[in-house]
Amino acid sequence: MTKVLVVGSGGREHTLAWKLGQSADLEALYCAPGNAGMAAVATNLDIADSDIDGLVAAAWEHAIDLVVVGPEAPLAAGLADSLRAAGFLVFGPNQAAAQIESSKSWAKEIMEEWGIPTGQAQVVTSLEGARVALDQAGLPVVVKADGLTTGKGVYVCATRDEADDAVARLMQEGIFGDAGATVLIEEFLEGLEVSVLALTDGETILPLLPACDYKRIGEGDTGPNTGGMGAYCPPAAISAADMEQVVREIIAPTLSGIRARAGEYRGVLYAGLIMTASGPKVLEFNCRFGDPETQVVLPMLASDLLELCLATARAELASAPALEWHDGGCVAVVLASGGYPGSYDTGLPISGLDALPDGGLAIHAGTAVADGELVTAGGRVLAAVGRGGTLADARRLAYETADAISFEGAYRREDIASRELP
Numbered sequence: 274m275t276k277v278l279v280v281g282s283g284g285r286e287h288t289l290a291w292k293l294g295q296s297a298d299l300e301a302l303y304c305a306p307g308n309a310g311m312a313a314v315a316t317n318l319d320i321a322d323s324d325i326d327g328l329v330a331a332a333w334e335h336a337i338d339l340v341v342v343g344p345e346a347p348l349a350a351g352l353a354d355s356l357r358a359a360g361f362l363v364f365g366p367n368q369a370a371a372q373i374e375s376s377k378s379w380a381k382e383i384m385e386e387w388g389i390p391t392g393q394a395q396v397v398t399s400l401e402g403a404r405v406a407l408d409q410a411g412l413p414v415v416v417k418a419d420g421l422t423t424g425k426g427v428y429v430c431a432t433r434d435e436a437d438d439a440v441a442r443l444m445q446e447g448i449f450g451d452a453g454a455t456v457l458i459e460e461f462l463e464g465l466e467v468s469v470l471a472l473t474d475g476e477t478i479l480p481l482l483p484a485c486d487y488k489r490i491g492e493g494d495t496g497p498n499t500g501g502m503g504a505y506c507p508p509a510a511i512s513a514a515d516m517e518q519v520v521r522e523i524i525a526p527t528l529s530g531i532r533a534r535a536g537e538y539r540g541v542l543y544a545g546l547i548m549t550a551s552g553p554k555v556l557e558f559n560c561r562f563g564d565p566e567t568q569v570v571l572p573m574l575a576s577d578l579l580e581l582c583l584a585t586a587r588a589e590l591a592s593a594p595a596l597e598w599h600d601g602g603c604v605a606v607v608l609a610s611g612g613y614p615g616s617y618d619t620g621l622p623i624s625g626l627d628a629l630p631d632g633g634l635a636i637h638a639g640t641a642v643a644d645g646e647l648v649t650a651g652g653r654v655l656a657a658v659g660r661g662g663t664l665a666d667a668r669r670l671a672y673e674t675a676d677a678i679s680f681e682g683a684y685r686r687e688d689i690a691s692r693e694l695p
């Protein structure tokens with residue numbers, strides 16, 4: 274029997290906790306810091322995901338067998354290294370390998386060294402360097418912060434003025450601090466955007482079903498970027514042959530590159546891809562599960578997630594059974610606070626979670642309990658999730674679930690999974 278600690282507090286981590294909670298091998302589940310939804314399936318510990326010493330101490334105190342790290346920031350800060358040094362099994366890469374997400378220029382170097390298809394990019398560290406790179410680049414052009422920006426440091430610029438403005442925000446105003454001190458000026462690529470996540474112990478690669486997420490706040494993919502307004506799985510346009518190509522040409526050589534530079538990689542490798550006319554190309558890599566992709570991929574997984582996480586952490590994926598999946602599809606519709614991704618109120622009562630339609634699932638992201646009442650506590654509050662025999666059935670159930678939930682000012686997109694992206 275296994276005692277597990279999940280690190281994190283968002284929708285991704287609630288989904289991980291929900292799925293881990295279904296394992297017959299689970300003895301106890303702790304989350305740090307968790308959210309109100311996770312409290313229903315686990316014991317929440319009041320420890321921030323940035324408190325590495327506190328998390329190691331909690332792992333000792335609760336005799337944890339396996340730590341599953343949700344977000345990228347603790348991995349980039351070395352949480353997995355500290356836990357492994359203390360003797361714990363960890364699902365999540367060490368700090369050096371997490372650079373595949375925490376440094377876009379490091380990831381680009383690996384892609385160049387190993388011939389991995391991606392957009393052409395120039396890495397610049399000064400305003401003058403950015404000006405020269407933009408003079409040489411075509412339009413549209415992508416301006417990207419090198420470091421971690423919770424997905425907000427990527428600007429797709431249609432005009433030179435927009436590109437200059439993006440560079441100024443990153444390098445002059447420093448809106449993301451050091452994360453924007455180095456900038457990538459990158460080729461714009463067109464096609465269907467797909468997230469392919471793979472469980473890996475650095476050698477064996479078990480790709481999960483592909484998924485598509487919706488980053489913009491407005492319907493028809495308009496308005497500012499968000500942490501993700503919804504997702505669906507799997508996209509019909511991605512064939513088994515596409516997935517084999519992605520593993521062969523992208524995931525496998527990337528892991529070779531990571532191994533050569535940083536040693537082992539145990540966790541999930543997330544490839545953000547664009548399916549161009551000349552094949553899949555990499556937009557970005559992440560060193561953790563996607564959010565909100567996790568909310569649609571894990572409900573499709575019929576296999577035992579705890580068994581898979583343990584095999585990954587022990588580098589025994591080669592002997593893990595083949596992944597099993599439910600038929601059909603899964604859709605997640607995010608319910609956000611009015612005003613998000615700008616300013617918004619919190620502390621608003623949430624109702625309806627006790628009367629969800631059969632099979633509908635409410636995944637918590639920004640929720641809290643105040644005076645015994647469930648209230649909003651973040652920009653993205655909940656995801657209404659539906660799985661069905663077809664993607665259309667899944668979509669219907671996700672929106673019925675969303676209809677059942679209410680809080681003042683709740684905002685959602687009405688077009689999640691209504692058509693194939695882009």
Ligand code: GLY
Nearest residue numbers: 486501563564565
């Ligand atoms: N859905 C985008 C991400 O997880 O980074």
